[in-house]
Amino acid sequence: xxxEHEPHTCDAxxxxxxxxxxxxxxxxxxxxxxGRPATFSELKRAIVGISDSMLSDRLGELxxxxxxLRTVDEGxxxxxxxxxxxxxxxxxxxxxxxxxxxxxxxxx
Amino acid sequence: xxxEHEPHTCDAxxxxxxxxxxxxxxxxxxxxxxGRPATFSELKRAIVGISDSMLSDRLGELxxxxxxLRTVDEGxxxxxxxxxxxxxxxxxxxxxxxxxxxxxxxxx
Numbered sequence: 001x002x003x004e005h006e007p008h009t010c011d012a013x014x015x016x017x018x019x020x021x022x023x024x025x026x027x028x029x030x031x032x033x034x035g036r037p038a039t040f041s042e043l044k045r046a047i048v049g050i051s052d053s054m055l056s057d058r059l060g061e062l063x064x065x066x067x068x069l070r071t072v073d074e075g076x077x078x079x080x081x082x083x084x085x086x087x088x089x090x091x092x093x094x095x096x097x098x099x100x101x102x103x104x105x106x107x108x
Numbered sequence: 109x110x111x112e113h114e115p116h117t118c119d120a121x122x123x124x125x126x127x128x129x130x131x132x133x134x135x136x137x138x139x140x141x142x143g144r145p146a147t148f149s150e151l152k153r154a155i156v157g158i159s160d161s162m163l164s165d166r167l168g169e170l171x172x173x174x175x176x177l178r179t180v181d182e183g184x185x186x187x188x189x190x191x192x193x194x195x196x197x198x199x200x201x202x203x204x205x206x207x208x209x210x211x212x213x214x215x216x
Contacts, residue, residue, distance in 0.1 A: 014139045014203060017210035022130020031122045065214065087213040094209050095122060097202035102125035105195040106173065 020065070025050055025058045030067060030088060031095050037071070037083035067091070128173070133158055133166045138175060138196060139203050145179070145191035175199070 021027035025047065032038065032046050044055055059082060062068040067088035073079040084091075129135035133155065140146065140154050152163055167190060170176035175196035181187040192199075 013211040013214070014207040015136050016214050017206045018130055018135035020210070020214055021206075022126055022132075022135065024130075027126035027130065028123050067213070090213055091209050094202060094205035097205050098125045098129075099122040101199050101202050102121040102128070105175070105198055106121070106124050106128055 023061075025054060026062065027095070029055075029058055029062060030084065030091060031099070033068065033082060033084050033088065034092055034095065037081040039079065039081055043082065062088070131169075133162060134170065135203070137163075137166055137170060138192065138199060139207070141176065141190060141192050141196065142200050142203065145189040147187065147189055151190065170196070 021030070028047060029043065032043060038046070040055065040059075043059075044050065044052065047055070050058075059068060059070070063070055065087075067085055069083050069085050071081050071083065073081070129138070136155060137151070140151060146154070148163065148167075151167075152158065152160065155163070158166075167176060167178070171178055173195075175193055177191050177193050179189050179191065181189070
């Protein structure tokens with residue numbers, strides 16, 4: 001009978017989600033882009049403690065995963081903005097749930 | 109006008125959630141306890157790659173944060189089980205959202 005009573009990880013998806021979003025800054029970066037596009041320097045100001053190279057690295061990773069879109073407006077002046085793709089937007093309900101849970105249940 | 113157009117991190121709660129749940133194994137451990145209590149050895153079998161000392165360490169951290177409860181049934185035989193507290197259970201909807209999002213949107 002044992003196998004059916006064994007616990008199992010929620011599934012591999014959850015582990016993937018935490019591996020990816022838990023990676024320093026990724027989750028917070030996506031959270032920061034909820035609701036509006038932002039420029040690199042706006043993101044830098046919004047995310048306390050992130051360095052230019054780290055922000056650049058993480059934006060590249062999020063773009064590679066298809067969650068963030070980089071748009072260049074040739075201007076002048078040239079303006080580069082970052083926004084969530086539909087895959088990134090699909091994360092919003094989970095981010096809201098998580099933030100609300102943490103506010104209520106995680107010791108500060 | 110700038111301040112009102114600045115993006116901001118979803119809020120400090122989200123950053124705390126990712127700092128905590130993103131810490132290797134914490135999120136997955138909580139996910140594994142969803143729906144049923146488990147013994148140490150059941151958890152060890154369910155979470156591929158975790159060592160005894162890491163599992164013990166993480167269970168201690170989750171208990172310290174009030175998310176996991178350790179129950180000792182004096183028996184005989186003595187049985188020690190771990191289960192989610194109500195604060196831990198409150199995380200379930202967010203975990204489900206996250207797992208579902210990852211299944212649909214995160215490249216494997």
